[in-house]
Amino acid sequence: MERLAGKVMLLSGTRRALTAFLAGLVGVLALPPFGFLAALFVSFTLLVWLLDGASAAPEAGFLRRLAPAFRIGWTFGFGYFVGGLWWLGNALLVEADAFAWALPLAVFGLPAFLALYYGFAAALARLLWSDGMGRIAALAFAFGVGEWLRSTLFTGFPWNAVGYGAMPVPLLMQSSGLVGLAGMNALAVFVFAAPALLGTRRGRVPGLGLAALLFAAHVGYGYYALNVVPTPESAATVVRLVQPVIDQAMKLDDSARADIFERHLALSAAAPEGGKRPDVIVWPETSIPFILTDNPDALVRIADVLEDDQVLIAGAVRTESAGSGKAPRYYNSIYAIDGKGQIVAAADKVHLVPFGEYMPFADLFESLGVDAVAMPGGFSAARAPQLLTASGKGFYPLVCYEAIFPEEMASVADDAVALLNVTNDAWFGNTPGPYQHFLQARLRAVERGAPLIRAANNGISAVIDAKGRVVAGLSYDVPGFVDATLPGKLTSGEAGKWRNWAFPVTLALLLAMAGISRAGFRNRVN
Template identity: 85%
Template sequence: MERLAGKVMLLSGTRRALAAFLAGLIGVLALPPFGFFAALFVSFTLLVWLIDGASAVPQAGFPRRLAPAFRIGWFFGFGYFLGGLWWLGNALLVEADAFAWALPLAVFGLPAFLAFYYGLAAALARLLWSDGMGRIAALAFAFGAGEWLRGTLFTGFPWNAVGYGAMPVPLLMQSSGVVGIAAMNALAVLVFAAPALLGTRRGRVPGLSLAALLFAAHVAYGYYALNVVPAPQDGATVVRLVQPVIDQAMKLDDSARADIFERHLSLSAAAPEAGGKRPDVIVWPETSIPFILTDNPDALVRIAAVLEDDQMLIAGAVRTESAGSGKAPRYYNSIYAIDGRGQIVGAADKVHLVPFGEYMPFGEFFESLGVSAVAMPGGFSAAREHQILNAAGKGFYPLICYEAIFPSEITAAADGAAALLNVTNDAWFGNTPGPYQHFQQARLRAVERGLPLIRGANNGISAVVDVKGRVLSGLAYDVPGFVDATLPGRAGPEDRAKRQNWSFLIVLGVLFATAGISRIGFRNRVN
């Protein structure tokens, strides 16, 4: 291993850049639909050795001294994000005549931008670099901070954070319920980078022992949480998930609106399977109602004809609101709660909109160029806060589409909710890794917050997930139909978010202190 480490460290020029790119690309195998988490051991081991060799001219200025490490981190990130996010380009091909020109920006531009966070993480790690275990701690600290920034700056985009690679199955998800995804990002890098110590002699035994202990604790706690601690039960509320599997091109076809609506109604009216209880709540996916509902009172009559008096429908729709005299109306990506009499009894609007998809940053500038948001010409408006939807005596905390990838979107308002409710339309992306990655991240929110997840998706993956991340019932991708499931119970405590925030700060603090002490000792030895 020392010979291999030496060869990697001595790579230069194009070979060094290609090695970093391939290291990041290998890491994608840890993500859905593959879930091969061991790939990240290879990725981060190579990254450590590449940064080991990222030396600069001693007399160079501060930025130039960090440039070699930044370049390695950037190429690593570019490989990781290109391999993990290429499927975003599918959304632009739905209306290719209007948006195909932007395909290179989605497929290559976004990964190139996100790679800057990993470049900064590598540069920050290099500032604290030493030898032995110290440099592993430095890399873990830097990536933990970098992933936090990626999920926060410019409205954030924490998709495929490295911590998810350590949690492909429920056994390995339970730790996130204790420390949260932010701390898991740093701890995952600490473990995944530890094999790099096999290529050096200093710190090999304690470093590998610590990594093995952390991984063993990760697995052991997962086993304990799944097999010893019973999952909370509810047993009173039956939820039906309707998965119509409607092609996105059809959803954009005005002439198909009636057929789309009838398909949802037909699946909602179907009798339960033999011996099954009639559902209390029926869930339709994001933007499932294909017109402005308040402008179509006959649609509410049709819904009332399908529902029993004590049933409720929760459906995704576009909601409109007057902006005042002489102004264009505002549009919201929303969820309606409709009772058995066809009355709208509640609504919740999306808070965290997708840049360029649901609204245009610097809107006036792009409008002058004739460029509009992909999903909605003119763009949606954002709600100020999340609103609990009440149905069948339960409170549901709404997360529309990619809001489910943001732990920060689950605010204190969720404390009184019975479940998280994630409605989405991943038909934009086709049968690519995107829907599978989205589903995994939504499942982790259930584990983190101790709230079961109700997830309704147009073409999948729809499922009811318990607080341990286990799929109790669901429909696979591109399988039309419905599924009825009993809502599981919620777990406590309600202050999980606060505890997880403290865990993140403590983990970063320990890693920073370890890296800093090692750096001081390293400089003393060198000098």
């Protein structure tokens, strides 16, 4: 391994850049739908060896000394994000005549931007670099900071954070309930990068030992949480998830609106298959294909399908007046409708998708004739999250990709009986996108210790328990419905007791390890 490490460290030019790109690309295999966790061990081991050789001339200025490391980190990130996010281009092909020109921006432009965070992380790590275990701690610290920034700056986009690669199955998901996604990002990088110590002599035993201990604790806590911590009793509520599998092009066809609506109603009215009649029926994001308040006959049709004590929760576009002479505002919303056809509650999406649901720098892009992909003119955002209350129960609404932001979930989520994620991943076709989204949504259930109800137009729809296990669901491209009894919640003491402190404490420990090692390294050199 020392010979291999030396060869990688001494790579230069195109071969060095290509190795960094491929290292990032290989890491994508740890993400859904593959879930090959070992891929990230290869990725980060190569990254460490490449950074070992990322040095500049001693007389170079501060930024020039960091430039080689930044380039390696950026190229690594570019491979990771191109491989993990290429499917975003599929959304632009739904209306190819209007948006195909932007395909290179989605497939390569966004990854090039996101790779800046990994370039920053590599440069930050290089500041703390040493010749032993300390450099592994430096990389873990730096990536923890980089991933946190990626989830925060410019509205944030933590999709495919490194920590998800360490949590492909429920056994390996439970640690996120203790340390959160941010903590998992840093700890996962330490474990994934530790095999690089096989290529060096200093710090090999303690570094590999600590990584093995962390991984054993990760698995051990997962076993404990799944098999020892009592599973909460299920509620008496039966939930039906409706998955109509409607092609996105059809959803954009005005002439198909009546057929789409009737398809949802038919699946809602179907008799349960040997079980109890559902108390709550859930439709996906924007499943109501028109402005509901402008179509009172639609509310009558819903009332015809529902029993008096049933409730329909459905994604819809909501509109409200913006004042005299102004265009109305539109919201990506969720309605709760009772058995009498009355709208009893509504919740609007808070975190909108840039360029998809609204246009940053709207005046500039309007002058160029560029509009939001999913909604011409764009949606307006709600001011703050709020519970959606139906039948006396509070559900915490997460519209589409709001489910990927763990730190943005408001404290009112603690009062909900379940998290509620409605989405329309049909934009992305049968690509890795819907599978990646599903995993990220599942982790929110584990982190909050609450069940998750997830209804998707074309999959993956499921009821998830508080430990991230699928109770019942429908796979991608499978039309129909599924009924399930809503699982119970874990108590607040069992779920996330230390999560708020885990990330800063983890960063502090990693920084201390890296700093001490760096100081010792400089003393040895001098």
